[in-house]
Amino acid sequence: METRGLATPPEARAAQASGVSGAPPGGSPGEAPSARGVVLQGLLALGGLAALVLLVVMLGDGLNPLVLAGVGAILLWPIRAHKAGRAMLLAIGAVVAVYMVRTLAGVLAPFVGVFVLAYLLNPAVNWAERRWNVPRWASTATLTFVAVGAFAAVLLLLVPAFVGQIESLAASALGLVADFPQWVGRTSALDPLEEAGLIEREALVTDLGTFLPQQIQSVAGSLPALVGSLTKSVGALIGVVTIAALLPVVLYYSLKDYAELRDGLVKLFPRYRGDRTYLTRIAHVVGSYLRGQLTISAISALLVGIPAALFGLPFSLLLGLLAGLLNMVPSLGSILTYVFGISLMLLFGTLGDVAIVIGILAGQAIVEQSLLTPNIMSQQVGLHPVVVMLSLFVFSAFFGLVGFIIAVPMTALLASAVEAYREAFVLDIAAGEEPVIVTPEAA
Template identity: 45%
Template sequence: MTPPKFTPSDSDEPRLGPFETLLLGGGLALFLALLYELREFLNPLLIAMAALILLWPLRRYRSVRALLRSGGFLLLFWVLSQLQSVLLPFVVAYLLAYLTNPLVDLLERRLSVPRWVSAWAVTILVVGVIGAMLLWLVPAIVGQLIELLRQLLDSMAQLRQWLHESPLLDRLEEVLPFDRQALIQQLTAFLQAQLNTLTEKLPGTLAALAQSIGSLLGVLTVLAILPMLIFYTLKDYPRLSQALINLFPKHNGRRDYLMYAGTVVGNYLRGQVLISLIAAFNVSVALVIFDVPFALLIGLLAGVLNLIPNLGAVLTNIIALLIALLFGDPPWLDAVIVTAVLLGQGLLEASVLSPHILSHQVGLHPVLILLSLFVFGYFLGAFGLLIAVPTTAIMVGFYQSYREAREKLAVSTPSEATSVAE
């Protein structure tokens, strides 16, 4: 007869005696006093090392192990926040490799091209596109943005005059009793304050971005090593992605949920980025042909907001229509052109682009998509709107994997349930 296996329980863990507890409490008090005295010379890394030295001999206790894990988790985020400018080129290179790896795989499988050759070809293509954008597109867009801000500031006086002469306010005064002068003053003061804040923050934001990247030498260094990083990441992408997957915990002894999440998010991001680039190109070219003011800005807006499902198209139409009405010549004609162009792009996307490019949908209900957009946007702002849908898809994938495992466990026989639980 096989003897039963002995499994240690929580009661079998060693416990501190009264004398050991007193010594531990005194040591912690002295440790905290020392930290207070040296607070001007300490940083989170030194505090974490001291805590590790203090708690490592007590790691056999479950509460101490939990404290070590939570401290290591917080320390990891602190280190990443301190090294964000250093890690930025590596993150960008991995993201570009993640998006373009299917093209490398296609060249390798279909055309029997060695992986290092296909990686070089895709790297040259990506660097060429980025270089063209930096040399031509970015200066033109920044110029139009500065001109838009200047015209908005100049139009404040015209807005005040229009509000005084507008027949719309005359009709509102007949229906609703309100102080017209106070309303005009509050509205113009609010708009002026928002414009002043925007014009003050824009140079500061650009300066902070430049400072985070570094000096001119640092920028040149990043631009020089980025092609090399993209090439080596693409060349060894299968091994790098597998190593990254191995960092995550297993579920029922497998990591299928990560493969599912990676496939769904990858297909979604690649499809959305491609559709956004097509939308930005189509809208920009069409508006430039019709000589609509700030055509490149509207095209860029259409491409970026296209990454936000449902809500992005509504915001694009509203903002583009306001720009056409404020700065068009004549306004009504430019508004009609902008509306027609955006409507045509929406029809093209719904009938041709999305069915053919986004063949792998994330499988989320529209209500859940809108809820995720509002929740992520509330906590993370514009960045949250961009990551809301793929992050929600990953969470749904985790939940589905967990639910399937529980259902299999529920319908299995008692012996199978015991083996699965083990």
């Protein structure tokens, strides 16, 4: 029968345009699920969920979070084809990943550090292989031997001296604290406050003489307990020794097979617009920043520590190492170095030592800004100083000490991402027309 000339009702045209037909998916007309079946399925789902919640409450803290995540994944697996189901599965995966990292942080930290070291040394291995045709295993073995030797030298030479200066500083600080009540009793700096009736010197000296010795005894008594808690576990000590013995082997294989390990890690990250080229940008910024900053920090430690030792300043090694470590924190690190160095000389040195340490730190800053930073830092992050300071405080609030180190490169990456998205996002509003939005996906 010819039906070409028949008109299609508006409802039918709307249904055809939206891809909806009278038959349910996978079935024929007249086979739509009944309301009773839908209600029964809903009741069964609610009953299963109630039973799961009851089991969780009964087991309490004895239930492993991984088991809960597995049960949740099983419940959501049938609806994985829907966006909501995939989103919930991804959320469960993210929570499980955070839980695993927090649980295994102590075990993973040495291996992550070794892989970061291999990441920093990989350009040297590639350069030797490309320039001099040195086999990768040979350059890897050489760099591993050098790294282990440098680490052993630090442990044998610097650590004992550093610990000795820390002990001397602690003893001197305790002595200053113990003498503080006598200083309060004889100093003339508190005379204006005493004349104004704001303080009573004798009562203040008495209170300090009672309070400070108690605090000193409390701190001194807690140190042996802390040391004992670190060494009381023979199993933990054996584990540390075993990891320390395995790290050179891990470093050798991580550096030799760096390309394969890198490709495997890259595959764990999601794609963006069909590829993972955004990881190249991240690796370039972070790698250039860390290599340059570590080199500048090491040179800065030498520029401060060696002159301080030659001039005979107290705690010269501690001052040099602290200057190198704080140099990893842009802007704020140099300010903290000045504060620490001047305070150290005022408490345990002379006014001449204060002038010397100011001159040393000023010379180090001039060398760093005029020579080291322009010639070593191959990647300039290009951030305003106010943004740098804000990023330091924000990242430190979330990640602590590590946040100070990663704040600048991560902020540079975020700024690059925002700039790229802003350039690709255009909003055109013409007179008498609807707004046209062009997103990065459509651009």
